[in-house]
Amino acid sequence: MGVLSAKHAIDVAVEAARWAPSIHNTQPWTFSVSEQEIRLKADPDRKLRAADTSGRELLISCGAALFTLRTAMRCEGFEPVVRILPDPDRPSLLATLHPGAEVRPDESTRSLGCQIEHRRTHRAGFADVPVPETLVERLVRAAMEEGARLTPIRSPEAVRVVAALTQAAQAVQAQDQRFSLELIRWSQPPGSPRRDGVPAQGYPRRRVPTDPDFPQRDYAWRHDWGSQADQRAATAVGIVVVLTTPGDSRQEWINTGQALQHVLLRAAAYGVSAAFHTQALEMALLREFLRHELCSDQYPQMIMRLGVTLDDKEMVRRSVSEITE
Template sequence: MKTSSEHRFIGREPFEAALRAGECAPSVYGTRPWTISDTGGRISLRADPDRRLAAADPGSRELVISCGAALYNVRLALRAHGVRPRVALLPDPERPALLAEVRADGPAEPGVLERLLYGAVERRRTHRGTFLSDVGDVRLMRALSAAAAAEGAVLHLLTDDSAVRSLAGLVTAAEHLQRGERTRGEELARWVRPPGGPPGAGVRAEDFPPSEGAAETPFPGRDYGRGGVRGLLAPSGQATGTVAVLTTAEDGRPAHLAAGQALQRVLLTAAAGGVSAAFHTQPLEEPLLRAFLGERLCRGAHPQMVLRLGRTRPPERAQQDALQNALAGF
């Protein structure tokens, strides 16, 4: 394989790290709907149409958001290894599956926050249950909002109880509607892995709670088991967590890529502070509910993700100190 002189000068490690990091991104149903390759110092991110969710995501909005999260990890890994990334989004109209190309744009010393976020890439895990507590840290909340803004999105933190109850009602309504749809149930079942199964794409039984417990929460999660696989996730506590909606001003593929990058930057900032996130995309998969949510709770912006943020265990002092030092500018 022919490599560029720039690639030879930088070496293989940053690019290999970027490929590994990309695969650690969150994705809808755990589908990992992307292919990430490195050819001579050019990393290509492509959507994998074979992993599109035809019933839940016919327009591929969530697929592209998932790919955007992978793209952020690629960028971050390069920066953490001293390489400034140069990103071309949607570089070829003739190849719509090619979402981004990333090249090296010279050396760049990583900052403290970039190193901290990169260290959280493999630790971050999607949480699908209740929390021990909400975020409970004003500086971290400001940092989460700033992380979204840095990628061209807005993180709306819902502090009004009536807004939280309204959003919970939308999630509940959408979840119960979707549980009655046979095609969605069959599609979901294809991505659920039973206990002790081999590693790979999809959602493990260990990563979601039993369906009988999930029904008791204000924000019900998906019924991943659908009667076939019992969830094994033990409850962390009784807290709903801090509720937020991630939005963008526009709603095309560039906005969905931006939303995915913003989402992952928020998630890694949260993970660095010992905070996990749960996703609730059910109402966003119903066009009328999504439009209602955007108009009534998001000031007309386009909602791209509904999430709850919280702690599943008490914060560690060393972790908190490291994050506070990195967030000194917020």
């Protein structure tokens, strides 16, 4: 393989990175691309000013894009060479990546790569279909490979605690106009031509609670938007998991994003989707409570439910030209 093949791998990787998950589908990243290197940068204009004052969720989103770049490049036959936070004087430059040694992608890597454009975020209950324990163990190992810990919440009492904290945070945020206006900024009306934010078909118009209830964001706030799909048969909670890190640095936020995408792609390969619940983690007191009481003093970075759904919603993403410079 030569220079042209390496350049092709770079182009394919950037195309793939468009499909990484991000908070409210804000897609808070830009890429500087040359024939030798990709530079991943944070886009501060897409930061959530009310919900994400520290930029933690922005960096988690960008970390998911970084793992997608790495996976796509491996699928193209190159081992990616990555530097995270390479320049302290340029805090928005999160990582650089270039093709290294030629490699033959193994079956596991190809499996992840196949899911990049097919993975979906779910925003409702799951079908009453169990997630295999062997898969949960694989997801735990996947997170560990990226420097994070994925912990399934096994105790019904602990699941109710996490649900209650999510309910409390959602209720508080719903009374705060800053949160509501920020949310509606990233909620698309039906027929919207936008290629970012959450499309109207991506969330239910009328929410059907799970038991215990894990409320979703109110993307239909004061609007009659959302999917009219019948949700009566999809009320199972699924498996509640928490993604944590030993510390709470920018490096660990990026690591969290890489672990998150690794877990999501691995789960998607087995027909399992994720529903995200970050409301409680956006409130400092609730996040600290979770850290001390349920997370063994590890820092909670993401709360998810994992389960099976038959939905196949459309995803929207900006074009490569819109995210490159």
